[in-house]
Amino acid sequence: MNTQVVNLKEHINPRDGHPKSPGSGHIVIEDVEITFGAGAERNHAVTRTSLDIKPGEFVCILGPSGCGKSTLLNSIAGYVSPTHGNVSVDDRKVVGPGPDRGMVFQQYSLFPWKTIRDNIAFGPKVAGRSTVECGSIANTFLEMVGLTKFANKYPAELSGGMQQRVGIARALANYPSVLLMDEPFGALDAQTRLVMQENLLNIWADFGITVVFVTHDVDEAIFLADRVLIMSASPGSVIADLEVPLPRPRDPAMAISEDFLELKKLCLERIRAESTRAFEQQNS
Amino acid sequence: MTISGQSSSALKDDQTPLSEQSSTQTEQDAGVADVTINRNLNEVLPIRNVFASAVAIIRKHALQTSISVMSLVVGVYLWHLATAYKVDLYINFQNVPPPLKVWSAFWTHMGQADFYIHMAVSMQRILTAYLTAAVLGIVIGVLMGRSRIARSVVYPYIEILRPIPAVAWIPLAILMWPTEEGSIVFITLLGALFPIILNTLHGVEQTPEVLVRAAKSLGASRLQIFRHVILPAALPSISAGLAIGMGVSWFSLLAGEIISGQYGIGYFTWDAYSLINFPDIVVGMLVIGCLGTLSTYAVRLAMKPFLAWQKRSR
Numbered sequence: 001m002n003t004q005v006v007n008l009k010e011h012i013n014p015r016d017g018h019p020k021s022p023g024s025g026h027i028v029i030e031d032v033e034i035t036f037g038a039g040a041e042r043n044h045a046v047t048r049t050s051l052d053i054k055p056g057e058f059v060c061i062l063g064p065s066g067c068g069k070s071t072l073l074n075s076i077a078g079y080v081s082p083t084h085g086n087v088s089v090d091d092r093k094v095v096g097p098g099p100d101r102g103m104v105f106q107q108y109s110l111f112p113w114k115t116i117r118d119n120i121a122f123g124p125k126v127a128g129r130s131t132v133e134c135g136s137i138a139n140t141f142l143e144m145v146g147l148t149k150f151a152n153k154y155p156a157e158l159s160g161g162m163q164q165r166v167g168i169a170r171a172l173a174n175y176p177s178v179l180l181m182d183e184p185f186g187a188l189d190a191q192t193r194l195v196m197q198e199n200l201l202n203i204w205a206d207f208g209i210t211v212v213f214v215t216h217d218v219d220e221a222i223f224l225a226d227r228v229l230i231m232s233a234s235p236g237s238v239i240a241d242l243e244v245p246l247p248r249p250r251d252p253a254m255a256i257s258e259d260f261l262e263l264k265k266l267c268l269e270r271i272r273a274e275s276t277r278a279f280e281q282q283n284s
Numbered sequence: 285m286t287i288s289g290q291s292s293s294a295l296k297d298d299q300t301p302l303s304e305q306s307s308t309q310t311e312q313d314a315g316v317a318d319v320t321i322n323r324n325l326n327e328v329l330p331i332r333n334v335f336a337s338a339v340a341i342i343r344k345h346a347l348q349t350s351i352s353v354m355s356l357v358v359g360v361y362l363w364h365l366a367t368a369y370k371v372d373l374y375i376n377f378q379n380v381p382p383p384l385k386v387w388s389a390f391w392t393h394m395g396q397a398d399f400y401i402h403m404a405v406s407m408q409r410i411l412t413a414y415l416t417a418a419v420l421g422i423v424i425g426v427l428m429g430r431s432r433i434a435r436s437v438v439y440p441y442i443e444i445l446r447p448i449p450a451v452a453w454i455p456l457a458i459l460m461w462p463t464e465e466g467s468i469v470f471i472t473l474l475g476a477l478f479p480i481i482l483n484t485l486h487g488v489e490q491t492p493e494v495l496v497r498a499a500k501s502l503g504a505s506r507l508q509i510f511r512h513v514i515l516p517a518a519l520p521s522i523s524a525g526l527a528i529g530m531g532v533s534w535f536s537l538l539a540g541e542i543i544s545g546q547y548g549i550g551y552f553t554w555d556a557y558s559l560i561n562f563p564d565i566v567v568g569m570l571v572i573g574c575l576g577t578l579s580t581y582a583v584r585l586a587m588k589p590f591l592a593w594q595k596r597s598r
Contacts, residue, residue: 077501078501079497079500096500097497097500097501098501098503099501099502099503101501102501102502103497103498103501105494105497105498108492108494109494109495109497109498110498111495111498111499111512111513111516112593112594113516113517113519113593113594114512114593122499122502122504122512123502123503126499126502126503126504126505126508126512127503154593170498170502171501171502174502174503
């Protein structure tokens with residue numbers, strides 16, 4: 001019994017025993033262009049974009065649907081290779097998906113035939129860790145997202161918010177240097193989304209991990225991010241790179257602060273101008 | 285560190301009855317020594333649950349089951365009436381053996397060792413053919429689902445060979461296979477193969493791409509993705525294919541056993557046919573029907589543990 005208590009304490013901080021090498025999670029996007037199809041069907045999803053995302057930074061990519069923000073994220077994840085240019089993480093060129101970059105999807109990405117525990121332990125398991133190690137990592141992250149009681153349930157038995165917490169825990173169980181999130185809270189109701197945003201900020205603060213978060217929700221982007229990148233549609237490109245001046249830790253009450261509202265106004269204006277332009281372009 | 289802000293209803297529901305048990309489990313989960321304790325707990329509960337759920341299932345299905353039994357009784361009685369009164373309304377029952385005669389023929393055969401040999405030989409052929417078809421079908425189906433080249437190579441064969449009835453294979457099977465047994469098993473195997481291949485292919489194609497992507501980003505290799513993602517995702521469809529394949533293999537077996545010179549329930553039926561022994565024909569038909577149903581049920585039962593997650597997902 002004693003050893004178990006010690007074990008529990010040892011693992012209560014996920015960072016213990018897995019110190020992130022300082023300064024890792026540095027994402028560099030150099031002159032990236034991504035096109036799909038060919039000929040008349042040729043579609044410029046992302047056009048000549050360069051970005052430098054610092055280690056430990058929380059960056060939100062904000063834009064209307066179809067602007068290529070997910071495509072840009074997928075190029076960091078390694079699902080899409082750029083037609084031109086380079087994506088690298090910590091000076092290593094991205095050539096495919098890998099466990100150094102954790103990915104959280106919008107929804108329904110948990111393995112429905114695996115229990116919550118086995119979903120979380122999947123990364124360590126395929127990395128060849130022992131059953132005991134996998135179990136202890138799973139327990140650590142179950143506790144972190146407050147789902148220890150649900151360890152032996154199947155994903156479909158959990159609410160949408162809980163499922164997304166499992167999704168985050170599963171991605172983090174590999175101790176990645178970068179966490180990529182593709183509208184992870186988009187399918188949740190407004191209240192759950194707020195709670196999830198705070199949860200995520202706590203986790204981010206504990207891990208000191210680089211987060212790239214795609215959303216079309218202006219409030220969400222400003223509340224979470226150090227930096228908001230606004231993307232425009234056709235051709236998809238970053239049209240604004242805004243620092244968020246709000247202090248940390250963030251508090252939901254900041255949503256009515258002057259700085260917040262000013263930034264929100266700026267974002268909305270930019271998006272509106274772009275949406276109008278894209279709309280006119282489509283109709284002409 | 286712990287996140288407990290979430291206050292969804294599912295959380296609340298579980299909190300009251302399980303709070304005591306789960307808090308002890310939390311402590312146990314942290315260590316290794318607790319595995320046995322957890323297992324004991326998990327083993328004791330299901331035994332009680334199995335009894336409770338069995339009773340519940342019988343109660344729940346009591347009405348349906350009794351209706352089905354009644355339906356069978358009425359059907360046999362109508363059969364009896366039709367033969368007793370030698371009904372001849374376009375469909376002619378004059379020479380159809382009555383159920384009692386069939387039953388007495390069945391009862392006589394039950395007392396003879398040969399009858400069991402017929403059944404045992406058939407079941408052995410089914411088992412050999414079916415297991416081979418299952419392995420081949422799943423492998424081919426998966427390959428077709430994951431490789432466009434494999435698909436293009438195999439698909440035309442499946443499309444052309446699939447509509448050919450088992451009986452049509454008899455002459456070629458005799459020519460091709462060195463032994464009689466080989467050709468019977470071959471014909472039976474062909475019947476089961478196509479539904480298994482096509483259902484496996486369908487299941488593999490249905491695998492949600494987001495799950496494959498998730499597995500890739502978690503560092504899984506191709507083999508691990510196959511083992512942990514594609515196979516389980518395809519399993520509901522594969523299991524349906526296996527059940528259908530079992531049914532089809534029984535009626536292919538009947539065709540195959542035309543070749544057989546001695547044993548097999550299909551041979552038994554054909555033999556009765558050539559001797560114009562009508563009650564035995566019906567006995568053979570019903571035995572095939574019953575064995576087919578039982579073995580399909582056995583396949584479903586065998587697949588059940590692998591699909592437990594599906595039930596809980598509903």
